[in-house]
Amino acid sequence: MTAPTTATDVNQPSLEHAPRTGRRMSWPVLLLVIAGALALTSIVRLITGANGITNVSQMSTALQLAVPIGLAGLGGLWAERAGVVNIGLEGMMILGTWFGAWAGFQWGPWTGVLVGIAGGCLGGLLHAVVTITFNVNHIVSGVAINILALGATRYLAPLAFEGHQGGSAKQSPPVDSLGHFSIPGLSGWLDSLNDQHWFFVSDIAGLLGGLVTDVSWLTLIAVALIPATWWILWRTPFGLRLRSCGENPIAAESLGVNVYKYKYLAVIISGGLAGLGGVFLSIVANPFYLEGQTSGRGYIGLAAMIFGNWMPGGLAIGAGLFGYTDSLNLRGGSANVHALLLLGALLLVAGAIWLVIRKKYVKAAITFVVGALVFAWYAGTNEVPNQVVSATPYVVTLVVLALSAQRLRMPKADGMQYRKGQGK
Structure with a gap:
């Protein structure tokens, strides 16, 4: 970050960054890429007959599974934009x-x-407290919080839930529903359009139908937090000061920013968002607490943030992708994953062509x-083992992170220890 030279610059809703490792994709280009991927998915659906990969129920399930991942990722974003690595998202979700x-x-x-x-x-x-005040390594603190949260909830669950109807040492009694809603008329129309199985149009109807059918009020809140976070962090003086703490805390302090305060606020908000993701799991996804309920979603949320x-x-795109692959476990998993092998093969061939255009011949050949x-795997089999279906979300997480790693730019001071007055 290039530090501003006057205190008034800190109040302006902009922030200079060091050069990025790659050009940032504009929204029109991004929407075009998404449309192209959806069209390719539609072609695969027509070839394979796997209509379940874009139907309304599949997309609705994907949205439900994406929400806790997205909330955990939002928590990580708030903390890391202020310069604090939060590996403890999983533990904070468990507490939630x-x-x-x-x-x-x-x-x-x-x-x-x-x-x-x-x-x-x-x-x-x-x-x-541990990382900002006492300067403990952020990774060590996060891992410790994950272990502590798991141990604390295991200890408290028997004390709080045993003796209540439906409760046990590993499960809470049922919790009343927050309620769901569907948009009248629009939901039914999109469902009918999706059932026509037309090229592209039915796939868009399935995607949109999943967003307006049987949606929880907490899902609506979670989705609204995405643009709210962008507006707060990139369009307000508060957000600029917070991000300056993650880019160059010494320069921020020299301009009168209380770095400790902003870091504390960011990490507490981070924990609250992760906790909200945990609430979604124990009240919306399932109407009860169950030991091991998070199943590593805090870590996948961190991966979505990095992606x-x-x-x-x-x-949001990363959380949607991981939520969709996770939903394959619940709805026609083997047939859908087998169909997606063809989609993966086509995407890899398209990637090879793009690398040839950029004259990266070795990478293109690989x-x-x-x-x-992947195409040979698809052509030589009629289904995939259940173990592959279960592992799909985690494999996709690793592959996506590996492919996107070269275009990433984390905040410059992310994870760095900071002491007040150290720049003097």
Whole structure:
């Protein structure tokens, strides 16, 4: 970051960055890429007959699975934009699941939402004290919080839930629903259009139908937090100061920014967002707390944030991708994953052609060979083993991160230890 030279510059809603490793994709180009991928998916659906890969129920399930991942990723984005690495997102989600269900079955689901957020904030506060005040390594602190949260909830669950109807040492009593809604008329029309199985049009109808059919109110809040985060962090003086702490805290301090305050706020908000993701799991996805409920979604949320290049829009796309692959486990998994092998092969061939155009012949050859192997796998089999279906979300996470790594730029001071006055 190029530090501004006057205190008034800090109040302006812009922030200079060091040169990026690659050009940032504009929204028109990004939308064109998404449309191209959807068209290719439609071609694969027509060839394979796997209509389930873009139907309304598949997309609705994908959205539900993407929300906790996206909320965890948003939590990571807030912390890391202020310069604090938050590996403890998984533990903060665990606290959110437990506190949300504990308060929810006693005082109602909306009380559970608030208490679950508070539980995540408690984990964020602990992480902030350890890393900001005592300068403990951020990774070590995050891992410790994950272990501590798991141990604490295992200890508290028998005390809080045993003796209540439906409760046990590993499960809470049922929590009342927050309620769901579908947009009248539009939801049914999109569902009917999706059932026609037309090229591209039905696939768009399936995608949009999943966004307006049987949607939880908490899902609506979570989706609204994506543009809200962008506006706060990139269009307000508060957001500029917070991001300056993640780019160059010494320069920010020299201009009067209270770096400790902004780091603390960012990490506590980070914990609250992760806690909200945990609440979604224990109140919306399932109407009860269950030990091991997060299943590594905090880590996948962190991967979605990295894939999104520490930006809310990219994070949303990453969470949607990981949520979609996770949904394959629940709806026609083997047939759908087998069909997606063909999609993967076509994408790899397209990637090889793009690399040839850019005169990267060795990489193009490797990509083409991998694409041919994936196509051979598709052509030589009628289904894939269930183990492959279960592993698909994690494999996709690794592949996407590996392919996008060269275009990433993290905040310059992310993970760096900072002491007040160290620039003097």
